[in-house]
Amino acid sequence: MKRFGRISLVLSLTLSMMMLGACSSNNGGGAAEENSDNSGTKSTNSITLGFSQVGAESGWRSANTKSIQDSAKEAGYTLKFSDAQQKQENQIKALRSFIQQKVDVISFSPVVESGWDTVLKEAKDAGIPVILTDRAVDSKDTSLYVTFLGSDFVEEGRKAGQWLTEQYKDAAEDINIVELQGTTGSAPANDRMQGFKEVISSNPNLKIIASQTGDFTRAKGKEVMQAFLKAHKDIDVLYAHNDDMALGAIQAIEAAGLKPGEDIKIISVDAVKDGMQAASEGKINFIVECNPLLGPQLMKVVQDVVDGKSVEARIVTEETTFTSEEAKEALPNRQY
Numbered sequence: 358m359k360r361f362g363r364i365s366l367v368l369s370l371t372l373s374m375m376m377l378g379a380c381s382s383n384n385g386g387g388a389a390e391e392n393s394d395n396s397g398t399k400s401t402n403s404i405t406l407g408f409s410q411v412g413a414e415s416g417w418r419s420a421n422t423k424s425i426q427d428s429a430k431e432a433g434y435t436l437k438f439s440d441a442q443q444k445q446e447n448q449i450k451a452l453r454s455f456i457q458q459k460v461d462v463i464s465f466s467p468v469v470e471s472g473w474d475t476v477l478k479e480a481k482d483a484g485i486p487v488i489l490t491d492r493a494v495d496s497k498d499t500s501l502y503v504t505f506l507g508s509d510f511v512e513e514g515r516k517a518g519q520w521l522t523e524q525y526k527d528a529a530e531d532i533n534i535v536e537l538q539g540t541t542g543s544a545p546a547n548d549r550m551q552g553f554k555e556v557i558s559s560n561p562n563l564k565i566i567a568s569q570t571g572d573f574t575r576a577k578g579k580e581v582m583q584a585f586l587k588a589h590k591d592i593d594v595l596y597a598h599n600d601d602m603a604l605g606a607i608q609a610i611e612a613a614g615l616k617p618g619e620d621i622k623i624i625s626v627d628a629v630k631d632g633m634q635a636a637s638e639g640k641i642n643f644i645v646e647c648n649p650l651l652g653p654q655l656m657k658v659v660q661d662v663v664d665g666k667s668v669e670a671r672i673v674t675e676e677t678t679f680t681s682e683e684a685k686e687a688l689p690n691r692q693y
Contacts, residue, residue: 404432404433404434404435404461404462404659404660404663405434405435405436405437405458405460405461405462406429406434406435406436406437406460406461406462406463406464406659407437407439407451407452407454407455407458407460407462407463407464408425408429408436408437408438408439408463408464408465409439409441409448409451409452409455409463409464409465409466410422410425410438410439410440410441410465410466411441411443411448411466411467411468411491411492412440412441412442412443412468413440414443414572414573414574414601415573415574415575415599415600415601415627415629416600416601416627416629416630416631416632416693417599417600417601417627417629417647417649417693418573418649420629420649420650420692420693421466421491421649421650421651422438424649424650424651424652424653425438425490425651425652425655426438426652427652428652428653428655428656429652429656431656432656432659432660434656434659437454437455437458437460439451439454439455441468443468443540443572444468445467445468445469445472448465448467448468449473449476451465452465452476452477452479452480453476453479455480455485456479456480456483456485459483459485460485461485461659461663462485462486462487462488462659462662462663463480463485463486463487463488464487464488464489464490464655464659465487465489465490466489466490466491466492466507467489467492467493467494467543467544468540468543469540469541469542469543470492470493470494470495470542470543470544470547471494471495471542473494473496473501474496474498474501477494477496477498477501477502478498478501480501481500481501486502486503486662487501487502487503488502488503488504488505488506488655488658488659488662489502489504489505489506489507490505490506490507490651490655491506491507491508491649491651492507492543492544492545493505493507493544494544499670503658503662503668503670504658504662504668504669504670504671504672505670505671505672506651506654506655506658506672506674507651507672507673507674508545508647508648508673508674508676509548509673510544510545510547510548510549510552510647511548511549511551511552511555512552513545513548513549513552513626513645513647513676514548514549514550514551514552514553514554514555514556515552515553515555515556516552516645516678517549517552517553517556517596517624517626517643517645518552518553518554518555518556518557519556520624520643520678521534521556521557521563521594521596521622521624521643522556522557522559522560522563524622525560525562525563526560528560528562528563529562530562531562531564532562532563532564532593532594533564533566533589533591533592533593533594534557534563534564534565534566534592534593534594534595534596535565535566535567535568535582535585535589535592535594535595535596536550536553536565536567536568536569536595536596536597536598537569537570537571537578537581537582537595537596537597537598537602537603537606538550538568538569538570538571538598539570539571539572539573539598539599539602540570540572540573541570545598545599545626545647546570546598549598549626550568550598553596565596566589566592567585567588567589569581569584569585571597571598571602571605571606573598573599573601573602574601574602574605575601575602575604575605576605577602577605578597578601578602578603578604578605578606579605579606579608579609580605580609581602581606582595582605582606582609582610583609583612583613586609586610586613586615592621593621593622594621594622594623594624595610595621595622595623595624596624597623597624597625597626598626599625599626599627599647600625600626600627600628600629600631600632600635600641600644601627601629601631601632602625603623603625603632603635603641604631604632604635606623607623607635607640607641617635617640617641618638618639618640618641618642618681619639622642623640623641623642623643624641624642624643624644624645625641625643625644625645626644626645626646626647627644627645627646627647627649628644628645628646628647628679628684628691629649629693630688630691630693632644633679633684633687633688633691634688636679636680636681636684636685637681637684637685637688638681639681641681641684642680642681643678643679643680643681644678644679644684645676645678646676646677646678646679647676648674648675648676649693650692650693651674654672654674658672
């Protein structure tokens with residue numbers, strides 16, 4: 358009987374310890390605790406973000422990529438990153454890969470504006486929210502994405518046009534303008550052209566005599582500017598949709614024996630460090646800022662979306678403009 362009593366006691370103690378262990382597991386740092394906080398929202402270290410970048414065509418884009426990668430790391434997100442190399446088919450393939458991997462959120466900067474409805478509907482059907490960054494899409498179904506975070510490209514074009522109209526408000530003869538456009542069909546190219554034309558149309562002396570894409574690259578900007586200079590001997594102003602194209606154009610202007618900023622006034626968009634350097638030297642007369650450091654804002658929006666919080670359908674970044682003198686003052690503290 359004593360032996361039976363000892364066995365009963367051991368079994369009883371073992372059962373008690375197992376029950377305590379189970380309670381401890383339910384109240385401690387188990388798997389459920391790792392994936393949510395006390396409010397029931399998903400923790401940052403369990404969020405997977407799929408991001409498809411346009412490419413690496415400019416200094417602006419490189420700074421934008423770094424900002425997103427660094428901010429995702431700082432936030433503790435798992436980042437699935439894809440470079441589309443400026444090809445829409447690569448970007449669509451990347452988005453479908455993100456859907457297959459069941460990421461929590463998809464974000465991308467569209468190469469062009471049109472042709473996204475099918476893949477965006479696939480993401481919606483899979484229950485994966487989409488955030489547009491830097492560039493918009495022209496889809497009529499705005500339910501296919503949660504929000505668009507980025508610059509107001511039309512307003513950037515307006516700012517460029519406003520500076521130009523002010524400079525030539527007393528002009529008595531035609532002012533001939535050539536335009537280096539961004540990638541054909543892209544939102545910044547379309548919108549920067551629209552905003553610029555909208556403003557300069559108030560002065561009939563301001564005339565765009567040639568307009569061609571430079572694909573946002575320095576090499577193409579130089580090539581197209583060389584063609585402009587051969588075709589037109591009376592260019593007064595260059596309006597470039599980004600700094601890299603303007604910098605390429607400067608090389609062509611100097612090779613032609615002309616002084617950029619003097620013989621040909623130059624307006625650009627972006628305000629990356631190389632562009633600001635050229636402006637500080639008087640080679641670019643006016644730069645409209647387009648801030649590439651969207652990473653911190655994007656990560657906050659991702660967390661809000663995952664947490665089910667309300668997000669504005671359009672989030673505009675704050676930006677400014679620089680004359681040559683203002684660029685000289687701002688250059689030492691420029692982050693990109």
